[in-house]
Amino acid sequence: MTRNLxxxxxxxxxxTACAAGPDYKAPATPTTAAAPFIGAANPAVAQSAxxxxxxxxxxxxxxxxxxxxxxxxxxxxxxxxxxxxxxxxQLRGAxxxxxxxxxxxxxxxxxxxxxxxxLPGMDRENWTVDMGLDVAYEVDLFGRVKRSxxxxxxxxxxxxxxxxxxxxxxxxxxxxxxxxxxASAQRLAVAKETVDxxxxxxxxxxxxxxxxxxxxxxxxxxxxxxxxQQALIxxxxxxxxxxxxxxxxxxxRTPQELPASVQNATVTPNVTQPIPVGDGQALxxxxxxxxxxxxxxxxxxxxxxxxxxDLYPRITLGGSIGTTAVGGGNLFGAGPLNxxxxxxxxxxxxxxxxxxxxxxxARADGDASLAAFDGTVLQALEETETALSAYANAxxxxxxxxxxxxxxxxxxxxxxxxxxxxxxxxxxxxxxxxTQASADADLATANRAVAFAQVDLxxxxxxxxxxx
Numbered sequence: 001m002t003r004n005l006x007x008x009x010x011x012x013x014x015x016t017a018c019a020a021g022p023d024y025k026a027p028a029t030p031t032t033a034a035a036p037f038i039g040a041a042n043p044a045v046a047q048s049a050x051x052x053x054x055x056x057x058x059x060x061x062x063x064x065x066x067x068x069x070x071x072x073x074x075x076x077x078x079x080x081x082x083x084x085x086x087x088x089x090q091l092r093g094a095x096x097x098x099x100x101x102x103x104x105x106x107x108x109x110x111x112x113x114x115x116x117x118x119l120p121g122m123d124r125e126n127w128t129v130d131m132g133l134d135v136a137y138e139v140d141l142f143g144r145v146k147r148s149x150x151x152x153x154x155x156x157x158x159x160x161x162x163x164x165x166x167x168x169x170x171x172x173x174x175x176x177x178x179x180x181x182x183a184s185a186q187r188l189a190v191a192k193e194t195v196d197x198x199x200x201x202x203x204x205x206x207x208x209x210x211x212x213x214x215x216x217x218x219x220x221x222x223x224x225x226x227x228x229q230q231a232l233i234x235x236x237x238x239x240x241x242x243x244x245x246x247x248x249x250x251x252x253r254t255p256q257e258l259p260a261s262v263q264n265a266t267v268t269p270n271v272t273q274p275i276p277v278g279d280g281q282a283l284x285x286x287x288x289x290x291x292x293x294x295x296x297x298x299x300x301x302x303x304x305x306x307x308x309x310d311l312y313p314r315i316t317l318g319g320s321i322g323t324t325a326v327g328g329g330n331l332f333g334a335g336p337l338n339x340x341x342x343x344x345x346x347x348x349x350x351x352x353x354x355x356x357x358x359x360x361x362a363r364a365d366g367d368a369s370l371a372a373f374d375g376t377v378l379q380a381l382e383e384t385e386t387a388l389s390a391y392a393n394a395x396x397x398x399x400x401x402x403x404x405x406x407x408x409x410x411x412x413x414x415x416x417x418x419x420x421x422x423x424x425x426x427x428x429x430x431x432x433x434x435t436q437a438s439a440d441a442d443l444a445t446a447n448r449a450v451a452f453a454q455v456d457l458x459x460x461x462x463x464x465x466x467x468x
Contacts, residue, residue, distance in 0.1 A: 019143025020312070021305025024150070024298045027370060029377050034281035039388025044395055045457075046274040049282060052463045055175050058269035062261060063178055066251055070174040073252025077170055080163035087152070087159035094152040097145045100137040105322075106130065122326075132322030136344075139315045147305030154299025161292035168288060170250060172459035177247040178262075178269070179455060183448035184240035185266040190444045191232050194437045197412070198226035201433055204420060218426035225430065229437055268451050275391075275454065277461060283384055284377060287462035293376040297369040304366055307358040313347040380462070387457040394453040398446040401439070408432075408439035 040047050051057060055067050071077065107130040118124050140146060201222050208214035248258040284290050321339040348355060415432035418424045458464075 018141070019146045019305055020308035021143070021147055022301060024301040026294065027297065027373055029284055032280075033284060033377065033381060034279060036279050037277060037388055038385055039392060040277060040279075042388065042392040042395075044274055044392065045388065046276045047279065048276040050276050050278045050286065050461045050463055054458045054461070054463045055171060057271045057273070057275070058175075060269045062265060063175065063269055066178055066247065066262065067171055067174055069251040069253075070170050071167060074170045074250055075252065076166050077163070080159075080166040084156070084159040084163050087156045091149070091152040091156050094145075094149045097138065097148065098140075100135050102136075103134040105132045105134070126326055129325045130322065131325075132320055134318070134320040136316050136318040139317060139343075141315060142309040142312045144306055144309035144314070147302045147309065150302035151299045151306060154295045154297075154302060157295035158292045158299065161288045161295060164288035165292060168459065168462055168464045171464035172455055174247065174250045175269075175458075176452065176455045177243050177250060178265070179448070179451040180243035181240055181247060181262075182265050182268040183444070183451060184236055184243055186268055186447065187441070187444040188233065188236040188240060189266070190440045191229060191236055194229045194440055195226060195233075197436070198222060198229060198433060201416065201429065202226060204416065205426065208419075213422060214426060218430075221426070221430055222433070225434060225437075232441075268447060270447075270451060271454055275457060277384075277388070277457070280381060280384075283380060283461065287380045289462075290373075290376050290380055293369070293373040297366065297373050300362070300366040300369040304359065304362040307355065307362040310348065310355045310358065311352055313345050313349075316344040316346075318342065318344055380460075383460040384457075387453070387460040391450075391453040391457050394446070394450045398443070398450050401443045401446045405436075405439040405443045408436040412436040 036047055039045070055063060109128050109130075110125070111128065112125045115124065138145065202219065205214055205219050205222050209216060209219050244258060244263060245255045247262065248255045251258075278286075319339065319341040321337065323337050412432045412435070415424065415429045419426065419429045
């Protein structure tokens with residue numbers, strides 16, 4: 001009997017290689033995805049492999065420290081890591097189904113029996129102890145356990161990629177907040193310089209008015225322009241504070257804990273060398289969201305097999321051994337033993353409509369995951385091309401505004417000099433000052449836009465997660 005049971009177990013184990021449902025094959029991506037990016041013709045980018053630690057291209061030690069703090073203490077990353085650990089625990093649970101399940105039971109009871117049931121020389125009151133060991137092993141004939149493990153493994157891969165995607169977002173948001181804070185500081189400095197320039201114009205205009213060489217209206221006009229520029233400063237201060245507070249949260253700090261060196265930073269980091277971007281094929285292999293979508297598709301494909309396996313019988317080999325002892329004296333001795341051995345077969349037959357409905361639902365989930373993967377691939381390529389285009393146009397716009405600002409500053413200096421000499425009227429001077437103030441503000445905004453475009457491009461390239 002024992003030999004037959006072992007033979008049955010070995011034979012059943014040999015059949016476990018036959019798993020129900022489709023075998024997973026990685027989906028294909030568009031052939032054009034491997035081509036160089038359309039925006040790679042921009043001289044500000046290079047087709048060399050993208051840098052995973054891209055923030056180091058700014059060569060800013062303070063920024064490097066902030067990114068390191070964010071990767072260690074950011075709360076979103078901690079949530080993502082906890083979800084990854086949960087997925088790993090579920091994988092361990094799925095793998096445990098390959099092993100026999102065991103259960104040890106014990107039931108000590110104290111009682112009294114009737115006189116008629118008591119043998120001579122025995123106490124009517126005594127302890128009765130029941131002990132037993134149950135063992136069960138599912139013979140995975142149709143791959144239900146195997147497919148469950150495959151699905152759990154896919155979930156772990158998706159959770160890992162999701163955690164990497166969170167790291168990409170946190171690094172990009174940290175750099176963006178730092179850039180926003182420093183750019184706001186520069187915009188604030190430009191606004192204050194404009195106010196100082198208008199204060200100088202007010203003194204000149206006031207002196208000319210006192211000398212009878214200018215109208216009172218000229219003083220009012222330049223004073224009005226000065227107050228308009230002064231009114232911009234509170235908004236810029238609020239923008240800078242908001243960026244600093246956001247930076248504190250991203251690095252796991254309260255606003256009060258943000259270092260003074262960060263609060264006093266005024267130099268906006270800028271990548272002066274061509275940014276390495278690689279190609280579409282490398283992008284899809286690097287982007288965590290693409291990897292997460294592919295792993296979810298693998299998990300949902302495996303779940304089709306799990307649902308399909310329920311169409312067939314489920315066989316469990318089980319056994320139990322136990323003993324009952326009165327008084328506990330012969331519990332582990334020669335007391336009465338009992339054992340059971342045999343298979344348990346369960347099969348939802350002939351009504352299998354519920355199982356077929358589960359298979360249809362699992363196939364629909366697989367189709368949805370495939371569509372999500374294709375959409376993620378297209379979105380990754382779209383985001384990268386959009387970021388490349390935005391970066392190129394931001395650079396072009398800044399160059400144009402830089403020339404305009406230089407010309408406006410030159411015109412303002414000439415106008416003030418001629419005003420002192422009485423060669424031009426005040427309206428011409430006022431227009432020149434207004435033009436310079438606008439050009440300075442536009443250039444500061446353009447510098448900020450270029451810095452943001454760089455961060456957006458790095459984020460679209462998907463680097464930053466391999467640091468951990």
